Amino acid sequence: MSESDYFLVIFQKLFWYINNEFSKIPYILPLLLGSFLFSLGISGISFLRKNVIMILISIEIMLLGLSFLFIVHSIYLNDPMGQLFALVILSVAGAESAIGLAILILFYRIKFDINLSFLYGLRS
Numbered sequence: 001m002s003e004s005d006y007f008l009v010i011f012q013k014l015f016w017y018i019n020n021e022f023s024k025i026p027y028i029l030p031l032l033l034g035s036f037l038f039s040l041g042i043s044g045i046s047f048l049r050k051n052v053i054m055i056l057i058s059i060e061i062m063l064l065g066l067s068f069l070f071i072v073h074s075i076y077l078n079d080p081m082g083q084l085f086a087l088v089i090l091s092v093a094g095a096e097s098a099i100g101l102a103i104l105i106l107f108y109r110i111k112f113d114i115n116l117s118f119l120y121g122l123r124s
Contacts, residue, residue: 030072037065052107056100063093 041062048054067086074082 027076031069034065034069034072037068038062039065041065052100052104056097056104059100060093060097063089063096067093 044058067089070082070086
């Protein structure tokens, strides 16, 4: 057997172990955890609207809950597309946080404040 065959056997055993051990957990528990993370992010955005950093953290929590739900469905349905979507979501989340923090740093350099209370004065 070549070296790549050893890696294939290891990955097959690992995938079998994950499927068999993960199937012992009731299906509703990971769904509740992912839904809780997503709702925690939504409530963070709705309650902490004046702090930009907390809004970014809440968006990251929402994306984490969504990617967790994709992974759970992927494992239970034995379909790797959910894991691929989770990787895409995590890469988008990383880019979003980097761009958001860069905009935040530029905003702080101009205004010397990162408070968003001035946005509420724009309402008519």
